[in-house]
Amino acid sequence: MNAPFSASAGMSMLPHPYLLFLGDTEQAGFAKTAFGLRDWAADKCVGELRLTDATVSTGLTAMSPAEARSRGARAMVIGVANQGGVIPPAWRASLVEALEAGLDLIAGMHMRLADLPEVAAAAKRLGRRLHDVRVPPANIPVASGRKRSGKRLLTVGTDCALGKKYTALALAGAFAERGIDVDFRATGQTGIMISGGGIPMDAVVSDFEAGAAEILSPDAAPDHWDVIEGQGSLIHPAYAAVSLGLLHGSQPDVFVVCHEPGRTHMLGTAGYRLLPVQEIVDLTIALGRRTNPSIRCGGFSFNTSALDADAAEDLMARESERLGLPVADPVRGGPAFDALVASCLA
Amino acid sequence: MNAPFSASAGMSMLPHPYLLFLGDTEQAGFAKTAFGLRDWAADKCVGELRLTDATVSTGLTAMSPAEARSRGARAMVIGVANQGGVIPPAWRASLVEALEAGLDLIAGMHMRLADLPEVAAAAKRLGRRLHDVRVPPANIPVASGRKRSGKRLLTVGTDCALGKKYTALALAGAFAERGIDVDFRATGQTGIMISGGGIPMDAVVSDFEAGAAEILSPDAAPDHWDVIEGQGSLIHPAYAAVSLGLLHGSQPDVFVVCHEPGRTHMLGTAGYRLLPVQEIVDLTIALGRRTNPSIRCGGFSFNTSALDADAAEDLMARESERLGLPVADPVRGGPAFDALVASCLA
Structure with missing residues (x-):
């Protein structure tokens, strides 16, 4: 890809x-x-x-x-x-x-x-x-909350380490293949090493977290897209502050919820079950509409690496029917992923 | 007080x-x-x-x-x-x-x-x-999310600078007057200067925000209360990351929503209206139940300094009726504040 x-x-x-x-x-x-x-x-x-x-x-x-x-x-x-x-x-x-x-x-x-x-x-x-690489820039401003020009997509998740970066990279690639003016915006060390730029959001002092997200995706042409790598999860007991600052400062028009079917508990945090993806949609809208009232969910990205192809396709088709939005695994691609891309751009 | x-x-x-x-x-x-x-x-x-x-x-x-x-x-x-x-x-x-x-x-x-x-x-x-004073301690851990012993109250708000610290100090004082074993936990520079301890939460790197809140209010006796000074607001476009990390790490049993009647827009952030207090209650429960499923709202603290005594009393009585919980101004005290204290301890 x-x-x-x-x-x-x-x-x-x-x-x-x-x-x-x-x-x-x-x-x-x-x-x-x-x-x-x-x-x-x-x-x-x-x-x-x-x-x-x-x-x-x-x-x-x-x-x-x-x-x-x-x-x-x-x-x-x-x-x-x-x-x-x-x-x-x-x-x-x-x-x-x-x-x-x-x-x-x-x-x-x-x-x-x-x-x-x-x-x-x-x-x-x-x-x-x-x-x-995990050293943020100096002199990050406090967020202004001002609406910026251009369009933005943010990947969010039910946990850490289940595909938010992959999904953002794959979506940015698919946007580019469709002739769209797009930038991938890295927010973690790996994304920064891959793309050559970005801000390590989890290393930013919390008072400036949303401000860092604002300078990460500056004003752009009306039809330009920033596809922003998500971090953590709004329901993660340790990292939700990072996720919320990134959500507010990114002011995304569209978000995609990333999830790993079969993962029952949060990585590295004992006793915390994952929550249903619909709860992540609801929380993201409840909080994200503060800086972008027209925020919407574009669909779901499932990390189905633990399933065989048939089981993955079957699960994603059923979940898409249930949730009313496209569900795709960007690693598998195919028509489901095309549908997710189309939904994000709709 | x-x-x-x-x-x-x-x-x-x-x-x-x-x-x-x-x-x-x-x-x-x-x-x-x-x-x-x-x-x-x-x-x-x-x-x-x-x-x-x-x-x-x-x-x-x-x-x-x-x-x-x-x-x-x-x-x-x-x-x-x-x-x-x-x-x-x-x-x-x-x-x-x-x-x-x-x-x-x-x-x-x-x-x-x-x-x-x-x-x-x-x-x-x-x-x-x-x-x-605004220098956080070294070696703050990543939050574990582990439930701690003892009881905790957190003040939250519809904006910055409208009474979260005052309310926490007043509630801690009222708890102490009732013979309860209580500590005020400062999270900002003024509270730290007043009380002599605490953590400047807005100066903590965001990955460790919830972890800082965890060490701020450690395990305690079952009937001990920590009354924790809130920061920012979950709906503040710049500072919500601080508020959410503090909420998750504090894992409060009870929260009190602080508000200034008559303030229509957020301080220092152009174009952002305050939201109704009930929305803050709903968001705080939706997010806070992640680390404490039994979180509840104890009532409301109104900063009525812009109103005369009769107008303030009238407004708070009406709002208490409408919201179904005590509404008090800790600066004015009186029966309404006693009711708020009782509700928090119920």
Whole structure:
């Protein structure tokens, strides 16, 4: 799939191709940065590095930093987005090894590479650079709430890590294929690494959260679309503040609800069940109409990777009938996805 | 009125009494820090300093920093909380003058005193201290969503600057007068200056907003109450992220909706009308039940300072009848406020 990436300043400064580092991460949901780069920036990835046999894999060739360097890699990317954005001590020897092999490091964690003494010292000694992507711009304004020109679509979700970025990238690509003037707007570290621009919304001070969303998608031509990557969920007990600031500041005309059928509990948060997608629609409209009274749901994006093709198609057809809007899996594409695109643009 | 202040580390380290600095602020709503200190920490305030005749006044004696120092003042407090938390250039000569007069400076702005070169240089030269209250603690965790022991009340609002802090202080005081074990939990700079502890919630990175609210009101005895100062409004186009993170992390059993009758538009945000209080009740329950399924509205706190006593009493009686819950103005007190307290404790 293709998506319109305004490959600009940020990205062109990031050295690539990449070696994808997975640490000892055993839950695929936490390795979404690596999977996102594999799927949306495959030409920039030469291989992967895992610390244990139980670690998740992207399917790319396993290699050491030295092997990656010999195959042209210029940086190792930490391909994991764990809770709290920490870089565990067990990973740090590998980070230093990558620097010693001649690679820069790229990370999108709350914890910054530059704040790890052994990593910072090695980078300085070796003349390598540390790229912390999860640093928001300076001087973000307080949101004004002013209605901006142009059209906007935001992906929202029933939880974290179930397809909000994928859906936004796929929709932006489909819009572009239909000749529409569109920009993908990245709000997380992976999207920023893929597209070369954006704002890491979860790293913004909360008083400026909606203001950051406002500058992320500025005034545009009346028929221009910004397709904005969603974050978290309005029902997530830890991250809903991010989701609401992004919703208010994005003032979307259309939103798409992303969901993973079969996921019963929220990732990494004990005891919290997911809620029905219709509740997410209702909450998003109740809150989003504050900054855009004409907000509407364009449909649903289901991550059906756990189902076979027939079961997925059957489920999505039934849910579309029940919900009265298109339901599609952007990874599977097909007529259902075309219907979702058409509904968003209607 | 009295409120239970666990006067602790933070406060005892702030030098007082204070000279209250109002700059050139002409809207009373932005001077809430000065008014809050006058009303809730009167014994710590010796006077005020205004830059123009049009500047709002606390009614305290006007005096220069040197006069304040001669009357025992030990610090000048910036008594203003403007949009964005900036310290305008026009104020800075007065800040330096205060340092030269022998006063420390205390501020709760996003912009830090220590980041103003002329102020930092003067403080260093004169051996004075700069106290930036709006700095959150380090290492705030991601929220767990775990239900904590003890009881919690949160004040919420239809807008900023209409009585959420006052209401929380008054309710905490009333609880204490009834023999209840209670703590007031401050979430903004003024509350922190008054009570000596708390977390400046609007300065917390959004990914940790709910986590900050969780550590603000930790596990407690089953019959202990935390009365938590609300921030912003779920319908505020700039600050709703703060409000939602605070709501989720506070997991209140009871909330009180604060409102100023007659205010038609949101403070400092052009074009946004306030919404009916019942909509705030509905939104707060729809979102708050995520972390506390038994959340309920205890009643309404009206800021009736623009009305005479009869008109205020009449309005509150009618609104209480219409809404089916107590409506009171904590500044006026009386039976209506007793009813609100009883409803919260029911």
